[in-house]
Amino acid sequence: MEAGLLTNMARNLLLQSQIKYLCSSHPKSNITFLKQTSKRWQHTRAERRELKGVMKAWQIRRYGGNEELTWSESVRVPRILHPDDILVSVNAASLNMLDIRMREGYGRAMINAVRNKERLHAPQSEFPLILGRDFSGTILKTGMKVKRFKSGDKIWGTVSPFRQGSHAELTVTSESHISKIPTNLTDVEAASLPYVVSTVMTALCDVGELKENNTASKRVLIYGGSGGIGTFAIQLMKAWGAIVTTTCSTDAVTMVSSLGADHVIDYKTQNVQQELMNMKGYDLILDIHGGVDFSFDLLKKWNNSKFVTIKTPFLQNADDYGIVPGLLRSGASLTANVLQGFKDGRSYRWAMFKPSSNHLLTVKKMIERDEIRPVLDSEFSFKEADKAYNKIEEGHARGKIVLNMQREDHP
Ligand SMILES: NC(=O)c1ccc[n+]([C@@H]2O[C@H](COP(=O)([O-])OP(=O)(O)OC[C@H]3O[C@@H](n4cnc5c(N)ncnc54)[C@H](OP(=O)(O)O)[C@@H]3O)[C@@H](O)[C@H]2O)c1
Structure with a gap:
């Protein structure tokens, strides 16, 4: 078991024992404390996930069709590996044709070569693989060298194909792949655009x-x-x-x-x-x-x-x-x-996809001036991602297909 996970568990046990102690000793003040504590616990589901070290995500364990997509509730939370990395709680994530192609194994030679090189710094393996190349979300943690963003910022951005993707509760990307979210868009609308x-x-x-x-x-x-x-x-x-x-x-x-x-x-x-x-x-x-x-x-x-x-x-x-x-x-x-x-x-x-904070920032301003609007084909809940994959695979989507991680039927 990882040291980080043990630390998180110890922190949780300590908090729980504090609650028990207060319950038994100071009944009145406890109510306020418990309210604050429960507020903090409710604060974000994502924070709880991060503390626990596990999250929900869609994964594939081998290349193939949509039948390879599996839902898991015990996926290890991705870690910040580089000083300019950012851990994001994903609010919504879109589907791109690249997800379908990567699910089939497209690009594996080049993508795995880069991933293997990354292993020099931290072990990453090809499978299980989380797809999803863009998102809108909230920053949970930042690496040491991140200067322009802080935890709590609402952002939109992309995740490099060499990393675990955004069809998950949490994802890690780099400062150079994100910008602040356009203020006049919903999370779902914003998630439709960064990769595009x-x-x-x-x-x-x-x-x-x-x-x-x-x-x-x-x-x-x-x-x-x-x-x-x-x-x-x-x-x-x-x-x-x-x-x-x-x-x-x-x-x-x-x-x-x-x-x-x-x-x-x-x-x-x-x-x-x-x-x-x-x-x-x-x-x-x-x-x-x-x-x-x-x-x-x-x-x-x-x-x-x-x-x-x-x-x-x-x-x-x-x-x-x-x-x-x-x-x-x-x-x-x-x-x-x-x-x-x-x-x-x-x-x-x-031309090939290249991440760019500057391009995202330019488009953010254009959207806020109503010069560009997102075009949404359809929205699915996180749990319905397999249906969303079927839909994009049919082709002829009119704009983008987006997963809404916050929709009620999210388990
Ligand atoms: N190089 C890169 O880094 C990169 C990055 C992103 C995407 N891409 C590629 O770009 C392509 C488009 O992505 P997308 O997300 O926009 O896909 P999309 O939403 O499926 O759109 C495909 C477009 O192609 C048209 N089309 C489909 N079949 C056609 C046919 N037989 N003749 C003429 N036009 C046809 C569609 O028109 P109708 O639906 O109206 O028929 C639609 O306008 C994908 O193949 C993707 O792999 C490449």
């Missing part, structure tokens, strides 16, 4: 080089606008003044139009390639769906235009061929596309 924000802003801003002051009137194509990534990307681009074209299936056309998209192509009933070819060239194409390399030709020539895809073969190649051969293969395929673009003065780029 970090991915889209990496793709459009860091890789695509779009900023608030250079985006106005730029022509942007968002390929796949009705899901979690697309609904946020459309709003960000519209808030910065871009002219946005997007694609989706028939039942989502009204919804993506309501987010401000200027041109919506229904890929179920229209010939997307033909429709796009009839339009003027683009300054930036964000490929969310994958397999749309034909659209590279829709970029303006010699205009610093960029094709940015978030559907990269990077992790899959490492899984399929091993890390070094996979990296070589990925490098070769990226180089071939980049070279193809050179001859027409167009740029081909890959």
